[in-house]
Amino acid sequence: MLLRPATETDLPALVRLSSSVQELHAWHVPAHIKMPSPDPGCADLFRESLAQPVACLVVAEEAQSIVGYFFAQEVKREESWIRPALRLFMLEHIAVDPVFRRKGIGHALMTRFFDEALRREIGRAELVCWNFNEEASQFFRRHGFTGLHARLERKVI
Numbered sequence: 001m002l003l004r005p006a007t008e009t010d011l012p013a014l015v016r017l018s019s020s021v022q023e024l025h026a027w028h029v030p031a032h033i034k035m036p037s038p039d040p041g042c043a044d045l046f047r048e049s050l051a052q053p054v055a056c057l058v059v060a061e062e063a064q065s066i067v068g069y070f071f072a073q074e075v076k077r078e079e080s081w082i083r084p085a086l087r088l089f090m091l092e093h094i095a096v097d098p099v100f101r102r103k104g105i106g107h108a109l110m111t112r113f114f115d116e117a118l119r120r121e122i123g124r125a126e127l128v129c130w131n132f133n134e135e136a137s138q139f140f141r142r143h144g145f146t147g148l149h150a151r152l153e154r155k156v157i
Contacts, residue, residue, distance in 0.1 A: 001060055001061065001062050001067075001104075001105060001108060002060070002061040002062075003058055003059070003060055003061075003108060003109070003112050004058065004059060005057065005058060005059075006046070006050065006057040006058060006059045006069060007050070008047065008050065010059050010066055010069075011043050011046055011047060012043075013059070013065070013066030013069075014042075014043075014046050014057070014059070014066070014069055015042045015043050015046070017066070017068065017069055017095040017096075017097060018036075018042050018046075018093060018095060019036035020095065020097075020098070021095045022034075022035070022036045022042075023035060023036055024133075025130060025133075028130065028132040028133070029130060029132065046071070049071060049073075052073075054073050054074040055071070055072070055073050055074075056070075056071070056073070056089075056113075056116050057069065057070075057071050058109065058112055058113075058116070060096070060105045060108060060109055062100060062105070067096060067097045067099075067100040067105060068094075068095060068096035068097060068100065068105045068106065068109055069093070069094070069095060069109070070091060070093060070094040070095075070109045070110075070112070070113050071091075071092045071093040071094075072089055072090060072091050072092060072113055072117075073089075073090050073092060074087070074088075074089060074090075074120060074122060075087070075088050075089075075090045075126075086124070087122055087124070088122060088124040088125060088126050089113070089116070089117040089120065089122045089124070089125045090125075090126050090127065091113060091125065091126070091127035092127075094106065094109055094110070094113075094127075096109070106139060107143075110143045113125070114143075125145075126148065127140060127145065129145075
């Protein structure tokens with residue numbers, strides 16, 4: 001397996017992998033996530049990210065096929081009256097093709113994510129994990145993530 005920075009030629013594979021994760025989330029939290037569509041928004045997001053120095057898009061390649069990726073961004077927040085200044089590395093997406101799961105690809109991607117944070121001298125990493133996704137939650141906990149806060153909702157109507 002090869003981990004490398006994503007390129008423009010990887011966009012179709014990135015969209016395919018992202019769409020599979022988006023579909024899973026759309027089934028479980030349809031009020032928050034829409035089903036994937038042919039809209040070019042996902043490809044545009046990845047294309048724009050390739051040119052941004054605060055972004056990091058890494059693919060996992062196996063037998064000349066993209067089987068996983070992560071997308072992360074540096075986040076900076078200025079100090080305010082309520083909180084100190086903050087700089088972190090936000091894991092926006094991570095996906096592994098279901099056929100290639102449980103083969104160490106996710107672990108390799110997370111290791112590369114942390115290595116990239118260290119290379120950028122960022123000492124804090126964060127991500128968002130939906131409550132329904134226990135498998136992902138366990139994966140992230142195995143990689144050292146712990147709960148930070150809970151965002152709660154209630155239907156009123």
